[in-house]
Amino acid sequence: MRILSLIVIVVLTIVTSRTEAGITSRAVGTNSNSHISLFPYEVSIRRRFCDACAYEHICSGTVYHSKLVITSASCVKGADVKRTNVVAGTSKRLTSAHDGQVFLVEKILEHENADHDIALVYLTSDLKFNDVTIEPVVLATQLPNAGDKAWVAGWGQLSEFEANFDDNLKAIQVPIMDLSVCREAYFWTEVKDTEICAGFLKGGADACQGDAGSPLMVNDKMVGIVSWGYGCARAGNPGVYTNVVILRDWIAEHA
Structure with missing residues (x-):
């Protein structure tokens, strides 16, 4: 599973849209942080693995409306809703109650077709x-x-071979790749017709473990x-x- 963390060894050009303004590239070993105000629709999905355990960031999601979050099915497969919550409004992976909003999960719906790695997370109360x-x-x-420029952000691993996580949201820019x-x-x-590819053939910028469910944004x-x-x-x-473009109707139907 590949979930985003920003391993960027190329210098990315900063341009003018909201999700591009103020974001710098991230190189291995550097401290280039992003901020949730640039990705205000992104949330952290967290789970605890025992009743006495603390909640841990597992993957990301995207706010669709005040009580619904879009994520990947692989992110929440097998999740116990009683041990899952969603944290919105913070740039931090490790957050306290006063930093961001914490929401309980009512239910999780995975797409009935396994070709679509998507799930909907329904909250018990409204996001503010x-x-x-x-x-x-x-x-x-x-x-x-x-060739379109795409942005992706998350709280995943900083490198493939080490389970090292930064507390801050990171973001990278990658080009959309022709499916062929x-x-x-x-x-x-x-690679299915229901999928999109993004990145460089030479490598150097990508998502990594811990970023499943993060949105890929263009314009x-x-x-x-x-x-x-x-x-x-x-x-x-x-x-x-x-x-997601071909799943708009499915999302709207179950929203």
Whole structure:
């Protein structure tokens, strides 16, 4: 499973849209942090594995409306809703009650078709939107083009081979990859028509463990969900994302 953490060894150009302004690239060993105000629709999905255990960040999700979060099915598969919560409005992976809003989970719905790595997380109470750190996402209505600049953020591992996590939200920019090129890269497995690829064939910028469910954004609109890949930021192995554009009707139907 490939879930995002920002292993960036290329210098990324900062441009002008909201999700690009103020975000710097992250190189291994550096401290380039992002802020939740640049990704106010992103939330941390957390679980505890025993009644006495503390909640831990497992993966990310995206606010669709005040009581609904979109994530990957792989993120929440087998999750006990009584031991799962959602934290919104904070840039921190390790957060206290006064930093961000904490919400209990009522139920989780996975897509009935396993080709779609998507799930909906229903909250027991409404998120409190503030136009700064908590906002609903806008879903894209058109598929992105190869070469489009995409942003992805999360709290995942800083490198593939070490389970080292930073407390701060990180963000990277990666280009959308033509699906035929992605399929050539993954000739030994299947990249489905229901998926989108993003990244560099030379590697260097990618998602990693701990970032499943994070939104892939193009022009401030959600086009995908971090789903899978081989390793993290490896040459020849781009990130593979659930295609959200073709799932708009399914999301709306179950919202």
